[in-house]
Amino acid sequence: MKIRDIDLGEKPVFLAPMEDVTDPAFRLMCKRFGADLVYTEFVSSDALVRSVGKTMQKLAICDEERPVAIQIYGKDPGAMADAARIVEEARPDILDLNFGCPVKRVAGKGAGAGLLQDVPRMLEITRAVVDAVKLPVTVKTRLGWDDSHKIIVTLAEQLQDCGIEALTIHGRTRAQMYTGEADWTLIGEVKRNPRMRIPVIGNGDVTTPERVAECFARYGVDAVMVGRASFGRPWIFKEMKHYLTTGELLPPLSFDWQMDVLREQVRQSVARLDERRGILHIRRHLAATPLFKGLPNFRELRIAMLRADTVDELFALFDRIRTTYGSEA
Numbered sequence: 095m096k097i098r099d100i101d102l103g104e105k106p107v108f109l110a111p112m113e114d115v116t117d118p119a120f121r122l123m124c125k126r127f128g129a130d131l132v133y134t135e136f137v138s139s140d141a142l143v144r145s146v147g148k149t150m151q152k153l154a155i156c157d158e159e160r161p162v163a164i165q166i167y168g169k170d171p172g173a174m175a176d177a178a179r180i181v182e183e184a185r186p187d188i189l190d191l192n193f194g195c196p197v198k199r200v201a202g203k204g205a206g207a208g209l210l211q212d213v214p215r216m217l218e219i220t221r222a223v224v225d226a227v228k229l230p231v232t233v234k235t236r237l238g239w240d241d242s243h244k245i246i247v248t249l250a251e252q253l254q255d256c257g258i259e260a261l262t263i264h265g266r267t268r269a270q271m272y273t274g275e276a277d278w279t280l281i282g283e284v285k286r287n288p289r290m291r292i293p294v295i296g297n298g299d300v301t302t303p304e305r306v307a308e309c310f311a312r313y314g315v316d317a318v319m320v321g322r323a324s325f326g327r328p329w330i331f332k333e334m335k336h337y338l339t340t341g342e343l344l345p346p347l348s349f350d351w352q353m354d355v356l357r358e359q360v361r362q363s364v365a366r367l368d369e370r371r372g373i374l375h376i377r378r379h380l381a382a383t384p385l386f387k388g389l390p391n392f393r394e395l396r397i398a399m400l401r402a403d404t405v406d407e408l409f410a411l412f413d414r415i416r417t418t419y420g421s422e423a
């Protein structure tokens with residue numbers, strides 16, 4: 095599958111954009127384990143235009159994680175076009191537009207999924223951004239605003255006509271937020287629409303290697319995007335890619351091996367940000383990783399781990415966890 099001339103291979107699996115999750119270190123780890131395309135967290139176009147320092151830092155990407163997409167959001171076509179030009183200078187491979195974020199502070203102000211209630215504006219933004227940059231522009235959105243307005247089949251064609259080069263569909267409506275089950279049938283319908291020429295990327299509730307394979311087989315999508323299942327578990331891409339290429343499940347990865355991966359993620363996080371911010375970012379992954387789920391008497395270590403504020407402190411706790419629970423324990 096290709097987005098313009100970027101070859102993403104057969105049955106590619108992408109890391110979804112996720113605020114406060116897809117930081118540089120995590121993207122790099124996912125890439126090393128086989129993610130074919132990684133996305134930054136969404137970046138506010140208004141803050142980019144105002145050169146807000148913290149926002150500008152979100153544009154930092156490195157060559158090892160390529161191909162990488164930077165995602166922006168906003169509701170003003172002019173500001174989105176200006177932000178797109180700023181993003182272009184950061185040299186990502188792809189620029190993605192967020193028309194799917196359901197949270198009140200975004201959708202409630204008419205950006206993200208809020209644009210599903212104002213399609214003319216969504217299309218105006220898309221055209222303005224496509225015209226503003228040379229980069230391939232892609233869109234990520236949802237099925238529609240709510241159950242009675244699942245507009246995605248028509249919307250997909252309209253977005254394609256604006257010049258986007260791939261479309262990601264999260265199989266939920268805005269009203270669903272993150273509840274209920276993702277509905278892939280409409281994603282399949284978009285893909286089967288003979289008028290669609292651009293790649294269609296399916297997203298929503300893909301948590302196992304078998305489900306990735308099923309999504310390709312049943313819905314015919316060009317790529318599958320994985321979000322929450324990757325929290326604290328960048329090796330999920332290794333498990334998924336192995337299954338897609340061999341049809342077999344990868345033998346279980348040892349506790350010690352997974353600990354080493356998290357240790358490397360801490361190192362990368364600190365190297366790419368600084369010790370304080372690097373550790374703040376890693377906490378989310380440590381809190382969510384399935385590696386520590388169900389460990390007996392883990393509560394105190396968990397609290398200490400999530401409070402540690404130096405690498406030395408954190409790695410000393412990792413050593414204790416490994417001697418207590420590791421395969422050689």
Ligand SMILES: Cc1cc2nc3c(=O)[nH]c(=O)nc-3n(C[C@H](O)[C@H](O)[C@H](O)COP(=O)(O)O)c2cc1C
Pocket residue numbers: 110111112113114115134135136165192194195234264297298299300319320321322323
């Ligand atoms: C913590 C969190 C942050 C997210 N941030 C973004 C974002 O910045 N941009 C975006 O397009 N989607 C964002 N999403 C949505 C995901 O990209 C994805 O569409 C959604 O989680 C469904 O996929 P999943 O079931 O594989 O998690 C976020 C989701 C979560 C859980």
